Amino acid sequence: MREAIELLTKSRRNDLASDLHRIFKTINFEDLEIMRSSEADRIADAILEAESIADLTETIKRLARLMKIAHCTVHVVTEGSPGSFTTKVLTTYPEEWITLYVNRRYYFVDPVVQAGKNSTQSFFWDSLDCSGAIVRSFWREAEANGVGSAGYTIPITTEHGDKLALSVCSTDDAATFREKLSYHESDLFNLGVFTAEAFCNLASERRPASFEPTDDQLLVLQAISIGIEEAELENRDYQYGSFATLKRSICRLFRTKTLAQAAVLAAKIGLLENAPLTKADILAASDRPQSDCVVVPPNAVSLRRLVRARTIQQMPGEAEAQAAV
Missing domain, CATH: 1.10.10 (Arc Repressor Mutant, subunit A)
Known part of the structure; x- marks a missing residue:
């Protein structure tokens, strides 16, 4: 914009240069978010206007279609306040894969989940360690259910201290996926921040930081x-x-x-x-028994059993010493 103002000034169009300079001064460029595509701009508006989880689900479906990828997921990595979120994952994954993921406890195997806990920077899935046999089996199952191993995750920390992540994945090979993402990467980051904020508002119940129950x-x-x-x-x-x-x-x-x-x-x-x-x-050492207790007085049989048990538990040589006394 500065270059445009200079060109207008050199062309002696001082009126236009002055108008453009005035506009330039009124814009806060730190808060200005410009999307690379008009559809991304419309998705951003839809995210901010979402009034329910169902509305937000539709927006991440639109995001997946815009990027021409398989799936998009928003999930809670860690909670700032335990138990804050009533919904912890929002995804376009097929129902079959979700059921398998939960039943087989893949949460503890999924390398993306583990990397999301430890990372503060965005990462591609092909940079993760997938050498273990269990992890390789996990990815085979995922690909069989339409969830590709080529993916990208953006960790996002909210103002409440919650850590969320926006992940996208594709059935393409890693190189093709990276090429697709290169065009949308800046839009994806901005949309990820908007989505995380909307998800926090719709899927969590803000509770006080401390409780004082009676x-x-x-x-x-x-x-x-x-x-x-x-x-x-x-x-x-x-x-x-x-x-x-x-x-x-x-x-x-x-x-x-x-x-x-x-x-x-x-x-x-x-x-x-x-x-x-x-x-x-509380058990009180009182001569008077509690009303709900049954007291059995000792008898000869119970005493003999007690003596016999004591004799069995004596240390070697203890019985002989007592007999000598």
Whole structure:
């Protein structure tokens, strides 16, 4: 633009040069995002206007078609706040591959996932170590299900501390894929940032960084975490309020739909380690038995068994020493 202003000035078109200079001064070039294609520009608008996960799914399908690649995926690498995301992966992969991926626990094998955790820079998949037999088997299964091994991943860290990644892949060979991507790489980065922001807004529930549950709430969460049914908890006594009131307050505090989800989140962030003691946790050394205890007085048979067990557990030579005494 500066060159255009200079050319207009040299051509004595000072009026146009002045207008263009004024426009130049009003533009913030740091915030200006210019796409290389008009379709990429339209996709960017669609991403920012997406109101649901379904809308965002359609935009990544459009992105895959624009780049003429097989698939596009947005996935959570690490969460800034545990349990924040209700959906962790958004993808165009076929249902058959998703089922196989989950059932065979390929998450622990997938080299792209492992590289995404450790990398802050974009990377091509053909640069990853795929020498292991398990990894080679993983890629064979992926290619058999239409997921190519030629791919590219952009790690993105959000303002909330979440780390996401936008990945695209192709069934082309690595060289052909790199050539395709070279034209769209700058657009893909910008669209990846927009997609990550939209995904965070639509697929996550922003929870507070810290929680301060009451003793009653902690007792309920601890009980749920060890498998006690809600029906049993309804019959218990609490310091403040009923079980129904506690249930609502817990779900509101943790921003979950169920007590089970809240208990999982509480366990993840270590809250259940601070759960208060209950009377059932304490055994008092009292002469008076507890009301719910059955006391069996000792008899001759039980005493003989105790003596016999003690004799068996004696160290070698101990019985002889006692006999000598």
